[in-house]
Amino acid sequence: MILFGFRTRGKTLGQHTVGCPNCHREAMTTFSQRRSWFTLFFIPIFPISGKTTVATCNLCGFRYNVDNQKAEALFVAAA
Numbered sequence: 001m002i003l004f005g006f007r008t009r010g011k012t013l014g015q016h017t018v019g020c021p022n023c024h025r026e027a028m029t030t031f032s033q034r035r036s037w038f039t040l041f042f043i044p045i046f047p048i049s050g051k052t053t054v055a056t057c058n059l060c061g062f063r064y065n066v067d068n069q070k071a072e073a074l075f076v077a078a079a
């Protein structure tokens, strides 16, 4: 029997203060990236989708997609 499936793995990049498109305030925003993987026996084998970066406004909770490179650039400088 072969067990296969899909799994979404995510990681939090960090937090940064950016202007929120929803509440229009300078808000501490959490950036996280996720990607779906094909798994075999619960081991991720290869990614089946591109990376998606999601930003969550810590003030109003609004979530929106952001450009991967732009988000990564925010945290490269801080690292």
Ligand SMILES: [Zn+2]
Pocket: 020, 021, 022, 023, 024, 025, 027, 057, 058, 059, 060, 061, 062
């Ligand atoms: Zn907001």
